[in-house]
């Protein structure tokens with residue numbers, strides 16, 4: 001087995017706010033020893049010079065969408081509901097090659113910005129297929145990024161999911177949105193079962209999960225079937241829960257209880273369950289998630305961008321919820337930069353209140369983007385730390401970069417000044433996928449040509465869908481804010 005000795009770096013200890021000089025011995029894809037400079041290594045070990053760098057565990061993106069990367073920059077004044085309305089236009093009519101390309105673009109951006117693994121929720125309409133999921137998986141595998149690929153599934157369209165919205169559309173638009181209805185849930189379950197059985201990619205590197213996309217976009221039978229399938233195959237379950245106030249209100253209207261209480265009643269919660277966003281979780285919701293050992297993927301950039309508000313990460317941690325940090329998709333939260341996610345996790349908590357006791361510390365934010373996200377992805381004890389027994393996913397930060405001049409407190413500096421521009425090299429499983437700020441696994445000129453060709457083709461084929469979405473947007477834009485301005489009190493709806 002290949003051994004590598006990384007010599008001359010300073011190894012970050014997030015909890016201790018220290019980065020002492022140390023060498024790291026890697027056997028195969030795993031860290032086997034960390035010790036004082038001059039650590040013994042086998043004679044045939046490859047030596048890697050890390051002098052002038054700070055070594056930190058790779059950041060882990062707890063929530064993104066592969067299809068978003070070909071749709072970056074397509075909108076501005078979008079609430080979540082307007083983004084969902086635009087979905088069929090900005091993410092529609094993709095070929096398998098374009099699915100792979102979109103994942104690959106995101107993977108390249110993530111590794112260049114110090115991220116080594118991602119929880120991805122791709123879209124394939126009207127139902128996921130083994131071919132489509134493997135195309136996404138190959139996009140990640142080609143770059144070398146680890147990923148959990150959990151297809152978004154639903155058995156109600158957005159227009160059916162929001163009470164009263166369909167009726168607010170003029171008759172011809174009611175007819176037109178019938179084409180946006182997903183397949184019956186049994187078809188999606190069979191398709192995901194086939195993908196889980198037939199998966200040919202290395203599951204140690206890219207594996208599957210299941211994402212009933214938004215609770216009220218799924219019938220109760222469908223959510224139960226997703227939960228059963230996830231249990232049967234030992235994979236993660238991921239859902240956008242209480243992301244917008246509209247969703248939180250609709251949950252109360254439909255179920256007479258919060259979306260989290262509804263999922264709990266359906267048996268969906270557990271240590272393998274991840275809530276995306278959770279901006280509108282109440283105290284009881286957080287307690288339930290904490291008691292179940294569940295995770296929240298906190299995406300503060302997306303929450304602000306889509307006007308959803310500020311999730312209370314401090315309270316989640318107090319309720320023993322595992323919190324990871326995500327970027328969300330490039331179609332709604334722009335860049336795939338987990339450093340920015342970490343910094344915003346810290347800043348948003350500070351913007352919520354002047355009471356420092358209720359702030360997220362840099363230690364909290366850094367642990368969330370490493371160990372917290374690792375646990376959400378099902379990699380607890382294997383990713384998120386630099387320690388023996390952990391996979392060798394290591395970011396080498398350039399200590400000559402202004403972000404680190406001078407080094408006062410490495411944990412504070414990783415969360416606040418560092419923005420990804422200090423990333424010099426990135427190792428995933430002992431293999432350098434970024435060296436001297438360049439991706440070693442991808443031909444960037446070819447990637448650029450492919451992206452441009454895809455953009456041109458998709459603009460043309462999606463023009464009629466764009467026209468439909470542009471007619472739907474004003475209705476959604478009038479109807480949904482009405483819901484969002486209703487008071488969010490459970491007593492009103494029970």
Ligand SMILES: [Zn+2]
Pocket residue numbers: 063064065121240276328329
């Ligand atoms: Zn999302």
